[in-house]
Amino acid sequence: xxxxxxxYLFLSILLYVVLGGADFGAGIIELFxxxxxxxxxxxxxxxxxxxxxxxxxxxxxxxxxxxxxAYPLIYAEMSVYLHIPLxxxxxxxxxxxTAFVFRNYDAVKDDMQHIYxxxxxxxxxxxxxxxxxxxxxxxxxxxxxxxxxxxxxxIFSWLNWFSVxxxxxxVALCGFLASVYLIGETDNPDDxxxxxxxxxxxxxAAVLSGMYVFITAWIDDIPLANWIFGTTIGLIAVIAAGIxxxxxxxxxxSGNAIIIRLLAGFQVTMILLALGYAHFPDFIVVKxxxxxxxxxxxxxxxxxxxxxxxxxxGTVFIIPALFYLYYKFKHKEYPHD
Amino acid sequence: xxxxxxxxxxxxxxxxxxxxxxCIGMVMPFFMAIAHYKWLRTNNIVYRNITxxxxxxxxxxxxTGAVSGTVLSFELGLLWPGFMKHAxxxxxxxxxxxxxxxxxxxxxxxxxxxxxxxxxxxxxxFTGIVVGVSGLASGxxxxxxxxxxxxxxxxxxxxxxxxxxxxxxxxxNGAWFSxxxxxxLAAFAATGFAVAGVHxxxxxxxxxxxxHAKAFRIAIVFGAIAALLQPVSGDISAKDVxxxxxxxxxxxxxxxxxxxxxxxxxxxxxxxxxxxxxxxIELPGMLxxxxxxxxxxxxxxxxxxxxxxxxxxxxxxxxxxxxVGIGSFLVLLALIYFISLKKKSWYNRKWFLRLFVVAIPLGxxxxxxxxxxxxxxxxxxxxxxxxxxADAVTPxxxxxxxxxxxxxxxxxxxxxxxxxxxxxIQMVPVLYxxxxxxxxxxx
Numbered sequence: 001x002x003x004x005x006x007x008y009l010f011l012s013i014l015l016y017v018v019l020g021g022a023d024f025g026a027g028i029i030e031l032f033x034x035x036x037x038x039x040x041x042x043x044x045x046x047x048x049x050x051x052x053x054x055x056x057x058x059x060x061x062x063x064x065x066x067x068x069x070a071y072p073l074i075y076a077e078m079s080v081y082l083h084i085p086l087x088x089x090x091x092x093x094x095x096x097x098t099a100f101v102f103r104n105y106d107a108v109k110d111d112m113q114h115i116y117x118x119x120x121x122x123x124x125x126x127x128x129x130x131x132x133x134x135x136x137x138x139x140x141x142x143x144x145x146x147x148x149x150x151x152x153x154x155i156f157s158w159l160n161w162f163s164v165x166x167x168x169x170x171v172a173l174c175g176f177l178a179s180v181y182l183i184g185e186t187d188n189p190d191d192x193x194x195x196x197x198x199x200x201x202x203x204x205a206a207v208l209s210g211m212y213v214f215i216t217a218w219i220d221d222i223p224l225a226n227w228i229f230g231t232t233i234g235l236i237a238v239i240a241a242g243i244x245x246x247x248x249x250x251x252x253x254s255g256n257a258i259i260i261r262l263l264a265g266f267q268v269t270m271i272l273l274a275l276g277y278a279h280f281p282d283f284i285v286v287k288x289x290x291x292x293x294x295x296x297x298x299x300x301x302x303x304x305x306x307x308x309x310x311x312x313x314g315t316v317f318i319i320p321a322l323f324y325l326y327y328k329f330k331h332k333e334y335p336h337d
Numbered sequence: 338x339x340x341x342x343x344x345x346x347x348x349x350x351x352x353x354x355x356x357x358x359x360c361i362g363m364v365m366p367f368f369m370a371i372a373h374y375k376w377l378r379t380n381n382i383v384y385r386n387i388t389x390x391x392x393x394x395x396x397x398x399x400x401t402g403a404v405s406g407t408v409l410s411f412e413l414g415l416l417w418p419g420f421m422k423h424a425x426x427x428x429x430x431x432x433x434x435x436x437x438x439x440x441x442x443x444x445x446x447x448x449x450x451x452x453x454x455x456x457x458x459x460x461x462x463f464t465g466i467v468v469g470v471s472g473l474a475s476g477x478x479x480x481x482x483x484x485x486x487x488x489x490x491x492x493x494x495x496x497x498x499x500x501x502x503x504x505x506x507x508x509x510n511g512a513w514f515s516x517x518x519x520x521x522l523a524a525f526a527a528t529g530f531a532v533a534g535v536h537x538x539x540x541x542x543x544x545x546x547x548x549h550a551k552a553f554r555i556a557i558v559f560g561a562i563a564a565l566l567q568p569v570s571g572d573i574s575a576k577d578v579x580x581x582x583x584x585x586x587x588x589x590x591x592x593x594x595x596x597x598x599x600x601x602x603x604x605x606x607x608x609x610x611x612x613x614x615x616x617x618i619e620l621p622g623m624l625x626x627x628x629x630x631x632x633x634x635x636x637x638x639x640x641x642x643x644x645x646x647x648x649x650x651x652x653x654x655x656x657x658x659x660x661v662g663i664g665s666f667l668v669l670l671a672l673i674y675f676i677s678l679k680k681k682s683w684y685n686r687k688w689f690l691r692l693f694v695v696a697i698p699l700g701x702x703x704x705x706x707x708x709x710x711x712x713x714x715x716x717x718x719x720x721x722x723x724x725x726x727a728d729a730v731t732p733x734x735x736x737x738x739x740x741x742x743x744x745x746x747x748x749x750x751x752x753x754x755x756x757x758x759x760x761x762i763q764m765v766p767v768l769y770x771x772x773x774x775x776x777x778x779x780x
Binding site: 066073087090105108303313322 | 455
């Protein structure tokens with residue numbers, strides 16, 4: 001059962017990054033779309049994510065519940081040392097979720113729309129940025145149990161070049177996922193071209209920020225290269241991600257929308273797999289080496305078993321319903337306006 | 338304001354904000370299901386319009402409730418890491434099930450909101466029911482986790498260690514049923530009266546009277562029945578609190594001295610210095626009767642409880658008075674409604690409609706007051722008789738700024754939601770007054 005729970009933890013993180021990430025990415029794309037095209041982008045986006053966006057964000061709740069039920073010490077450690085970036089991320093989540101619904105459910109469409117839009121795309125950028133910063137900080141080894149001052153404990157635990165780099169990498173990744181997703185949501189050739197362009201820009205941004213992450217890791221003595229290229233699985237995963245990216249770019253103009261989406265999702269999966277595998281079972285890397293691991297810092301077996309069964313039972317209900325939701329609302333069913 | 342008080346205030350603010358959205362999100366789907374059913378059965382377009390109008394409200398409330406709930410799941414750790422690192426594995430079971438229930442609710446809501454004319458009409462109706470049932474299940478599960486803090490179970494606490502953890506018996510702790518029942522009824526009563534009141538206001542203003550009268554009648558039935566049942570559930574809760582948390586009961590009733598034939602106090606200002614209550618009305622023997630079912634039974638007062646374990650008396654007592662006062666008023670209103678079923682002329686009387694307009698915020702004020710009783714009445718404990726709240730708070734200084742920030746955020750969100758609802762209601766004539774059967778714009 002221990003491994004069932006660990007599998008669910010990684011699965012829900014992965015699905016949140018892919019599905020929730022594509023959702024954030026939609027806002028990021030809107031942010032980087034010129035004024036004259038913003039309305040069209042917004043419309044495609046609403047059609048694409050309206051029915052499913054709430055469900056996409058449930059993966060974060062599943063992740064956090066698994067953390068605090070099964071790995072309470074890890075959850076508490078993150079809550080204390082990464083309090084500030086987590087709070088900023090939460091404010092982003094509030095702002096984004098409410099602005100998205102408000103702008104669609106405001107009965108009168110007037111100047112308020114500008115305010116909702118601004119809040120929506122700003123928070124779509126900030127939330128994954130700080131999600132990435134939190135993720136980067138968890139593995140960066142900057143959390144220091146011996147630190148004494150406020151700044152050392154609560155600021156420098158997350159404010160460093162590496163964590164911020166991971167933040168920007170996650171933002172670019174979200175934008176990339178969303179562009180690839182939206183390509184399949186429109187038949188209009190102009191829109192398609194725009195989304196393909198966006199995908200290209202976001203891909204370049206991801207590569208650049210990825211390189212930046214490697215450089216800062218090297219400066220900060222974080223053995224990132226070793227984690228990814230040092231293990232067979234990591235190496236295979238990175239090569240697979242690279243190959244699938246090439247295939248994606250070959251197929252992007254003509255290929256089946258589902259396949260290119262799956263390829264993009266596959267890349268993220270491979271990146272997370274390489275990182276997760278190299279780290280396992282460590283979850284939080286601490287400065288003096290007293291890392292918190294998924295094996296040594298878990299709750300008692302009674303709790304793990306109960307949680308495992310709850311997750312397995314939940315899956316039986318959730319997965320068919322979720323697939324039916326995605327199936328029923330894929331864009332082909334919509335009349336074009 | 339020190340950081341400890343700030344952390345408590347931020348938690349109270351977040352819970353107080355979330356509970357309103359959670360209540361509406363779990364109750365409104367049932368109103369919608371009735372209206373939707375009537376539309377499918379009678380083909381009366383008004384019912385479809387009511388369903389659609391309500392569903393927009395639900396979408397707004399659900400989204401706000403979902404994000405504020407997400408925030409809470411983080412805040413448990415951000416503010417109370419000392420609590421969560423011990424409690425998480427013990428009381429986490431309802432949360433893990435709630436994750437599933439909430440997920441299903443979100444999926445079903447997607448189907449319901451976007452499924453008009455795309456799904457089989459009865460399947461579409463059914464997805465609305467699923468929204469309500471899974472929402473209700475989420476609510477009950479979360480309350481069960483809170484009940485565990487009042488009535489810890491499923492572990493042994495030995496020398497500061499939490500051992501022999503049994504998450505299932507923690508979930509079915511002694512207080513879960515009475516609390517879940519009380520909260521569920523409260524959600525139905527508060528939402529029922531609030532929704533009915535808004536429609537009563539529109540009838541008073543002579544706007545779309547057919548639409549609003551039908552909507553009023555659906556909502557009020559739920560509210561009135563729940564309000565009438567609530568005293569029974571309140572009695573179950575009172576007896577449960579007496580047994581399990583005598584300090585909370587004593588604070589609720591401002592009972593400083595242990596007494597036989599203890600009186601029930603109505604109103605009054607408790608003074609913790611002098612251990613007296615000024616300006617009170619006493620009903621002799623009633624407290625003994627309500628707590629133990631016997632007019633002469635001894636009721637434990639605060640004098641039997643060590644001073645360092647006293648909850649704040651004034652706040653708990655006032656909150657309890659407000660909750661019971663409003664509850665009684667809503668019972669009266671429920672009776673008036675049921676009488677009006679016989680005396681149909683009342684429906685057009687201004688005083689009748691005005692009474693329901695007055696009740697718009699009352700149920701929610703009672704819900705908030707009830708949570709103040711539960712939470713403040715449990716102090717100084719976060720896990721009753723096991724862990725003190727002060728020992729669980731985050732070591733991070735400066736929480737006070739975080740509290741100010743969340744205050745601003747939640748106040749502005751509340752303002753925007755009220756503004757949006759006003760605009761939705763004002764748009765009712767534009768969106769739904771078309772006499773022909775062309776479909777009104779969904780957005």
